[in-house]
Amino acid sequence: MSPVLTDLGIALGRVGFVMLFVLNMGGLLTWVERKQSAVMQDRIGANRASIFGLRLFGLFHPLADAIKMLTKEDFIPARADRALFNLAPLVSVVFALVAFAAIPFGDVLRVGEREIPLQAVTLNAGILYVFAMLSLGVYGVMMAGWASANNYALLGGQRAAALMISAEVAIGASIMGVAMVYGSLDMMTIVRGQGAALLPQYLGTWIPRWGILTQPLAFVLFLTAGIAATKRIPFDFPEGESEIIGYFVEYSGMKFGMFMMADFVETVVIAGMTTALFLGGWQVPHLAADGFHFPWGASVPLSHMTVVILQVLAFCLKVSIMCWFLMLVRWTLPRFRYDQAMRLGWLGLFPLSILNIVLTGLLILGWPA
Amino acid sequence: MNHLVFFAVAVVAVVSALGLVLRRNPIHGALFLVVNLGCVAVLYLLLGAEFLALAQVIIYAGAIMVLFVFAIMVLIPGKEETGPDPLRSQRLLALPLGALLLFEIGLILSSSVFVAAPPSRAPAGPAAAGGIQSVGRLLLGDYLFPFEVTSVLLLAALVGVLALAKRKAG
Numbered sequence: 001m002s003p004v005l006t007d008l009g010i011a012l013g014r015v016g017f018v019m020l021f022v023l024n025m026g027g028l029l030t031w032v033e034r035k036q037s038a039v040m041q042d043r044i045g046a047n048r049a050s051i052f053g054l055r056l057f058g059l060f061h062p063l064a065d066a067i068k069m070l071t072k073e074d075f076i077p078a079r080a081d082r083a084l085f086n087l088a089p090l091v092s093v094v095f096a097l098v099a100f101a102a103i104p105f106g107d108v109l110r111v112g113e114r115e116i117p118l119q120a121v122t123l124n125a126g127i128l129y130v131f132a133m134l135s136l137g138v139y140g141v142m143m144a145g146w147a148s149a150n151n152y153a154l155l156g157g158q159r160a161a162a163l164m165i166s167a168e169v170a171i172g173a174s175i176m177g178v179a180m181v182y183g184s185l186d187m188m189t190i191v192r193g194q195g196a197a198l199l200p201q202y203l204g205t206w207i208p209r210w211g212i213l214t215q216p217l218a219f220v221l222f223l224t225a226g227i228a229a230t231k232r233i234p235f236d237f238p239e240g241e242s243e244i245i246g247y248f249v250e251y252s253g254m255k256f257g258m259f260m261m262a263d264f265v266e267t268v269v270i271a272g273m274t275t276a277l278f279l280g281g282w283q284v285p286h287l288a289a290d291g292f293h294f295p296w297g298a299s300v301p302l303s304h305m306t307v308v309i310l311q312v313l314a315f316c317l318k319v320s321i322m323c324w325f326l327m328l329v330r331w332t333l334p335r336f337r338y339d340q341a342m343r344l345g346w347l348g349l350f351p352l353s354i355l356n357i358v359l360t361g362l363l364i365l366g367w368p369a
Numbered sequence: 370m371n372h373l374v375f376f377a378v379a380v381v382a383v384v385s386a387l388g389l390v391l392r393r394n395p396i397h398g399a400l401f402l403v404v405n406l407g408c409v410a411v412l413y414l415l416l417g418a419e420f421l422a423l424a425q426v427i428i429y430a431g432a433i434m435v436l437f438v439f440a441i442m443v444l445i446p447g448k449e450e451t452g453p454d455p456l457r458s459q460r461l462l463a464l465p466l467g468a469l470l471l472f473e474i475g476l477i478l479s480s481s482v483f484v485a486a487p488p489s490r491a492p493a494g495p496a497a498a499g500g501i502q503s504v505g506r507l508l509l510g511d512y513l514f515p516f517e518v519t520s521v522l523l524l525a526a527l528v529g530v531l532a533l534a535k536r537k538a539g
Contacts (some may be wrong), residue, residue, distance in 0.1 A: 084396070109523065125501050128423040135383065135431030139438070146396055146442050161439055168431075185501060 008363065010116055015101070018120040021316075022100045026264040027062045029323060033264075034061065036324070037331045065257075072253035077149055081132065084147035089251065089258035092140025096265040099133035102126035103272045104188045106282045106312040107289070108236035110304060118282070119188060128173055130273060134171070134229060138164045138288035140262065141231075141238065145247035156246030159338055160231060160238030166345030167228035167235075173353035174221040177360040178277045181214050191281030195288075205295045208285050211278035217356045219278045221349050227329060228345065230263055234333035235341055271322035279318050282311040371415055378415075391427040393440045399434060406430045506508035 031046075035058065038045025049060040076085055103126075107120030123129050138161050145157015168184060179185050182193035190211075197205040198213055212219045229236040239246035248259045275281060286294050291302035302310075336344070385408065388401035406429045413422035508516050 080395075084400075124419050125423050128420070130426065132423050132426040132431060135427060135435075138431075138435050139400070142435070142438055142442065143400070158439065158442060161435065165432075165435060172427075 006114075010114070012075055013324070014116070014118070015120045018100055018103075018105065019097070021105070022265055023266050025268045025319070025323065026261055027066075029264045029267060029327075030062050030065060030260075031059060032323070032327055033330075034058065036327045040328075040331050069254045069257040074253040074255065075250075077282060079149040081147040081149070084143045085250075086255075087146060088140050088144035089248075089255040089262075090140075091143060092137055092262040093258045093265065095133045095137040095140070096262045096269060099137075099266075099269045100272055101128050101337055102129040102268075102274070103276050104191055104309055105283060105315045107192075107206070109308050117188060123186065125185040125276075127179060127185045127190075130187075131168070131172055131175070134266070134269070135168050137166075137262065137266070138168075140259075141247045144251065144259070148247075148250040150250050152245050153247050153249050154241075155251070156238050160247050161233060162338075163231065163238055163282065163341060163345070166230055166342060166350070167225045170221060170225035170345060170349035171229060172355055173350060174218045174225065174356060175277060177215045177218040177353070177356045178211050180357070180360050180364060181211070187276050187281075188233065189348045191276055191283060194280040205286070205293075208280055208283060210280040210283075213300050214276065215356070215360070217352065217359075219274075221353045221356065222277070223270075223274060224241075224273065225349050226342065226347070227326065230266040230270060230326075232263055232326075233330045234336050236339065237338050240335070267323060267326050268319070271319045271326060274322050275315065275318040281318075282315040284310055284314045287311070375412070375415055378408050378411045382412075396438065399438045399441055402437075403430050403434045407435065418500075420504050 034046045037043075045058060046061045047055055047058040049055070049058060049064040051060055076082060101120035102123050104117070104119040109116045109118055119126075121129075123137070141160040141164070142157050145153045145155075145160065148154070178190065182190040184190055193208050194208060196209045197203070198207045198209040207213065231238050237246075239243065239248070248256055251259060286292050287302075287307060289304070289307060291307065292298075292300040382405055383387040385401045385404040389398045389405065392401065406425060410422040410430070413419075413425060446451045
């Protein structure tokens with residue numbers, strides 16, 4: 001096989017893995033949403049969809065949902081701006097999907113002479129890329145609100161835009177602290193930096209230098225702003241399907257489904273970002289490139305392939321745990337009112353993340369090297 | 370490959386720029402401008418200026434234009450501006466001024482781009498031009514003073530706007 005074709009195959013594989021991972025997680029989350037809420041509220045939850053009597057804990061419900069949405073009437077209001085109305089769900093979902101591309105899901109995989117970084121695209125400023133894609137998602141909801149020719153939708157779109165802008169400012173400011181600690185905007189470098197030991201002169205090599213320990217304040221701020229950016233409860237006042245209705249009232253069928261999917265995919269992206277920046281990404285504690293090295297002296301040598309597989313599995317596990325946690329928050333808290341969320345964003349999260357940057361800078365300058 | 374991407378993006382950029390000028394609907398115009406800014410970001414990317422491209426997307430497309438679209442949505446919900454053009458008298462001036470601008474652009478291009486060996490001012494090396502390291506070094510090293518002065522200027526503008534808005538409301 002010619003090297004060009006091999007390169008192309010590798011590139012397709014990297015992108016394909018991330019694409020399938022995000023899409024499957026997003027689809028699976030619709031099931032998790034139902035089942036987890038059911039468990040939390042002492043119900044059984046969706047379990048009726050079956051194939052030949054096989055129910056599988058309701059796992060076929062996402063499939064049934066997809067068929068339902070695809071076969072529903074696709075209604076466009078008479079006075080709507082048709083082009084923008086059709087474009088809006090696409091914009092929402094596309095920018096959510098491509099955002100995951102810069103998040104590394106494993107270390108470098110070596111096959112023969114080749115070194116393949118396990119990341120869809122390698123970027124010098126990977127954090128900024130994810131951030132840019134998340135911030136472009138606003139256009140989807142604004143276009144939807146405006147193009148529907150419905151005043152409730154327009155107001156919903158404006159609420160959504162105001163919320164997402166305030167959330168993104170806080171996200172951008174809180175990740176700066178992480179970039180300062182690990183000295184890079186490249187997510188691969190940041191994840192590698194988290195493999196070292198925390199305070200080796202006092203604690204030995206017991207505790208890894210994960211972002212959640214070096215930047216605890218940024219972790220809380222990022223997670224809060226991240227939940228706000230996904231527009232889900234407790235920040236769901238842009239939508240509020242049942243009472244205040246939001247930017248996608250006029251949408252039906254699969255276009256409505258795409259807005260739903262964008263929210264779920266954004267949840268996966270926020271979970272992936274949190275994992276990569278604060279939970280050590282693909283790092284397994286005490287696992288180096290040649291196997292486990294435990295602080296009490298024992299070591300287990302492992303082959304390169306085993307290490308890589310363990311790391312990718314660790315990343316998937318951490319993302320799943322974060323998704324579970326985001327669901328937990330979503331089914332626990334009541335909805336914020338619009339002014340409460342705005343006050344939290346601009347007077348709470350944003351000043352605190354600026355404070356975090358200043359404190360981090362002082363600590364880095366004052367820390368004995 | 371790079372040439373192919375360049376021509377494709379250049380066509381989209383020109384079409385979206387025309388769309389911005391020719392569409393009467395202000396929301397459509399603003400969205401065309403977003404597309405245009407995105408195309409410019411891709412052009413930066415083709416030149417290897419990764420940081421510049423991402424900054425372009427975050428600041429222009431992701432922040433400034435969102436504010437534009439937001440303001441247009443609040444002020445003109447759905448109605449196109451169909452009344453007579455209030456700036457009709459300026460159309461006479463537009464033609465000579467436009468011609469002057471074109472002439473200037475032509476002059477600049479002919480003196481720098483189309484000469485045999487263009488003067489290279491970009492620093493050579495792996496982190497050349499648009500890399501985040503070199504941008505940071507230039508911004509907080511060589512150009513620290515202008516950089517700080519600009520930030521003071523922006524802060525003054527911010528405070529000024531707030532003061533003016535407060536007075537009108539009170």
